[in-house]
Amino acid sequence: MIQLDQVTVRFRIPHERIPTFQEYAIRWLQRRGVRYSNFNALNNLSFSVDQGETVGVIGPNGAGKSTLLKVIAQVIRPTQGRVRLRGRVAPLLELGAGFDYEMTGRENVFLNGAVLGFSRRDMARRLDRIVDFSGIGDFIDAPVRTYSSGMVARLGFAVATDVQPEVLIIDEVLAVGDAHFQQKSAARIRKFRQSGSTILVVSHNPASIKALCNRVLWLERGVIRLVGPVEQVMQQYAPDAPSPFSK
Amino acid sequence: MAEQPPFIYDSAQRPPPFVDEFVQLLRYRDLIFLMIGNILKNRYKRSMLGVFWMLLNPLLQTIVLAVAFGAMFKSALPHYPVYLLSGLLAWSFMTQTTQYAMGVMATGGGLLKRIYIPRATYVVAVVGNGLVNFLVSILPLTLIVWFLGHPVSASWLFLPVSVVILALFTLGLALLLSTASVFFTDSIDIYQILVQAGFFLTPIMYPLAVLPESLSGWMVLNPFFLFIELFRTPIYASAVPDAGLIAATVALALLTLLAGWTVFTRKADLLAYRL
Missing domain, CATH: 1.10.8 (Helicase, Ruva Protein; domain 3)
Structure with a gap:
């Protein structure tokens, strides 16, 4: 079970170059601070995933998909709002992180x-x-x-x-290794799904979203554009989704 | 379902960071030990002499400096290499470790924004690695002590206490400085210059007595000097440091650690945003 209540993640975007201590001291002496603008990668997002559900997260680049996964994986804490989840999280965000x-x-x-x-x-x-x-x-x-x-x-x-995790987070890594290993890893994920893991998948590939998920969350600019059953959302998101290489 | 007891994460209800970070570090203690081991392995694995560099390095350094400055302090400091190396080891432990910790947070902390690990993992591992180096380098020191026939007394038994106090201070300083290095990248350069100056401003190569009285009185304000004395006195002067020095260094170490831990854990959540 994953529950997000009014979650906002705010990044500060400095308007000038990266503040060094020198730069900061000069600005402080001149009584002008470093100017920032705020950017909400997630904006007041409320959403919940039930135990055993597989939910796809889609949206254009910069929609907040990765930030959402990071907030759930506890890599960053929300600026506002509350994230709750039960069980161990296995983030397949970065395979071999820390190798x-x-x-x-x-x-x-x-x-x-x-x-x-x-x-x-x-x-x-x-x-x-x-x-x-x-x-x-x-x-x-x-x-x-x-x-x-x-x-x-x-x-x-x-x-x-x-070890089977209670929550599995997958970021575009469904295609790991060669064809044989892809089969093996997909089989393992399917097994997790059948035996009750909650799974979150971020992918730009409509086919893998359709194959895996019950429900889809469509994010755009940090807010929910649409959420619902997979066919319904994918219908609107990418009606026929041709391969980028096909003519 | 899973082999570990499930736990509940709630971003709104967690212990204060001051406590939480410590609990998390304990949970990830195996990661810290592995990291310490890996830093050591990586540094010496591909070199021909391997681990011997850990022993050779302080020896060579001492020989070079002893040849250069030994004659100058011959009468004031008998067995000059013992004086030099014992001071140098304490100095290097404190400064190299803190410099390394700053660098690791500013450049190598990338893992912190990719996956959850306790934020202090890197800093604690770096200090642990420095501590291992420090302990190993006591071996060449005893070699020099033995070679020069410098007297060894029961005061050596105080050394573990000195090392622990030095380590606590170094950890505190490393936490403070590594937090600074994330927010101000040039704090690394500033600190490097301060360390270089500090090496000459601290009685490591020379005795306190060579300083004019007007200057040597100020030395009690140099924390590095106090910690070096705490380590050097049992070895060189064959005496347990006096109670005033012990009290001052313990207080200083605990205060630094408290400040470092407070600042670091309060800023820890911002690290993943800033790195």
């Missing part, structure tokens, strides 16, 4: 696990299962800098989804 590329894959499983809040002992117990799912094989003892980007993402996915 140290000089370290081996094995060391990074522990590091990434710790970043996600798991204890070392817990990770040791689950290491084999994670390595197995990632399909990294013998490369697990090679430094991550020798990995292809697909392998990095696969390992990150394997760590982040090893």
